[in-house]
Amino acid sequence: MSTEVNQIEELANKEYKYGFVSDIEAESFPSGLDEDIIRQLSEIKKEPEFMLEWRLKAYKHWLTMEEPNWANIKYPPIDYQAISYYSAPKKKPAKKNLDEVDPELLRTYEKLGISLEEQKVLSGVAVDAVFDSVSVATTFKSKLAELGIIFCSMSDAIQNHPELVKKYLGSVVPYTDNFFATLNSAVFSDGSFVYIPKGVRCPMELSTYFRINAANTGQFERTLIIADEGAYVSYLEGCTAPMRDENQLHAAVVELVALDNAQIKYSTVQNWYPGDKNGIGGIYNFVTKRGACRGVNSKISWTQVETGSAITWKYPSCLLIGDNSIGEFYSVAVTNNFQQADTGTKMIHMGKNTRSTIISKGISAGKSNNSYRGQVKIIKRADNARNFSQCDSLLIGDKCGAHTFPYLDINNPSAQIEHEATTSKIGEDQIFYLNQRGISTEDAIGMIVNGYCKEVFKELPMEFAVEAQKLLSVSLEGSVG
């Protein structure tokens, strides 16, 4: 089983490496943003006219907006004119061997169980093409093509499937949605596009599982996944290995569309650079993720494991439009040192007999701040809607913070809403009990925290779950004295 999964992962890696990177030779743009920059960007990417128009509309709208400040996070003002909105994938000078790599980074890789070869790729050491297996990659691609599945970069999709892009891009997260999503709409660089045709069950986990991620993902990723009637897809995003990126601001948008009887399962492991122990550096991650259960009996599940970034601002949400549609949100958010996370979900019940489940596990350590923010809204005509929410917070040490901000907006008397919330601390007695069984304090904390997150991890694809567990332990390293 696991070798099979590994193979698929490798394939997916290949796919990204060789299939997704747009072949553009260009210098970086000078920093700053104006209409000209957007025109140039669109031109370099050889986009059709409608795309440019959309970007420009977004840009004009963005100029009228203000950066939101309601989240429970603090950061210095971002200078949007100091950012360069396009740069060609940079080639970093290759290191000769692992001896030249930061030993701290290597130690982390080791703990995550990443193979030596992969360690080299991740840390920018020159490697032979050990992963290169063109025949396997071709099999993978042709298998998807046979089923009519489109899995390509957003740039490719704009070129080759403009009708689908035109129909669905911005249909869930409109360009007017919010400050960061609007900025993304104007300047998004690339991302993934998936279309699963009617009645097709995607036979493998699709992934941008770019552990081996040679190219820049860019600051402004745009992902669009469409599951047509009766289709099913499971999509994995992210990376368990620590990702270094010089771009401090990340503002991605993900849109999911599920038509009648369709199902989308979207899993994320986010491990961007969180900054150092003193809170210096780290990624600001402002993400808009939303899925529309447009069809009857459709279902969208979000599962996320958030351990990275200095700031996480993220609310993967479901619009439950179709009757009997289902939305799910399973989340583990870990903050350590000076990290700040304000994350949660919105479940908007619009159809009849719609159901939603929210399981959120926040873990705070060090001097970090971890907030759950969630909204459950039931509109007037959404008869017999049901929601179950469980929001748990776990504190490690006494200098961190955990907060829960649930918003309920119920406009139909037939709704059934349950909300449970707990806050607990890792007990000295739990740690001692495990110590007394021969388990070190560090491993004991890993074990206790993983136990605490079990309900969420069981929603992850197996291989991903194993890595997420290891990642959690690594993220919390040194959190107890």
Add this chain to the structure above:
Amino acid sequence: MLQIKNIHASIEGKEILKGINLKVNAGEVHAIMGPNGSGKSTLAQVLAGRQEYEVTKGEVIYNNKDLLSLSPEDRAREGIFLAFQYPIEIPGVSNTNLLKTALNEIRKYNGQEELDAMEFLALLKSKMKLVEMDQSLLNRAVNEGFSGGEKKRNEILQMAVLEPKLAILDETDSGLDIDALRIVASGVNKLRSEDRAIIVVTHYQRLLNYIVPDFVHVLYNGRIVKSGTKELALELEEKGYDWLKDQKELVMN
């Protein structure tokens, strides 16, 4: 195997152990009895390495090592096992996972090869018979929702799997009905061996009907005031602990 020399220990500045001396050899079963608050559980916790207790004086030699300088996990890996009076619940962590991790940590420390999942399960099954434990408990989270009896049996199962050199049973009889007590005691008896020492900490003589000790020590106000054989336990049962106040004065003088 174990030599406790004039141990003094306190918690939050209050002295609980006031000079304990005790020698335990491999193969022996020692019972430590005493009224509430006499320091029985403190002694057990100090031997296991609980940080809250500060050892202010004395030393403990365990298999030629200075026990007090070892971390709690290293004491466990050196073969010390504490069956907790109140076993701790760890939500979401399966019993099997805990036991496998613990056993492999101990094996690794002692230069033995780690067991894989299949080998471990085979071992576990054979040990479960000792405590007549139901399979279903293995996949449940550690002690979560266990009855009092199940928790205590689970402790003995852990002992059986980890095969300690020195096992300390802290009030293992408390909260058990007579049937559970019999099962637990018979599990412990099956684990008695020539290379293993067992210290049974108990308030009541009842358990000692089932686990017959080689030696009985009476702890009172932080000191061992009387030592003897199993008959001493019976005498205590008959006379109660009040009778010891005079003994204590004897010791003091």
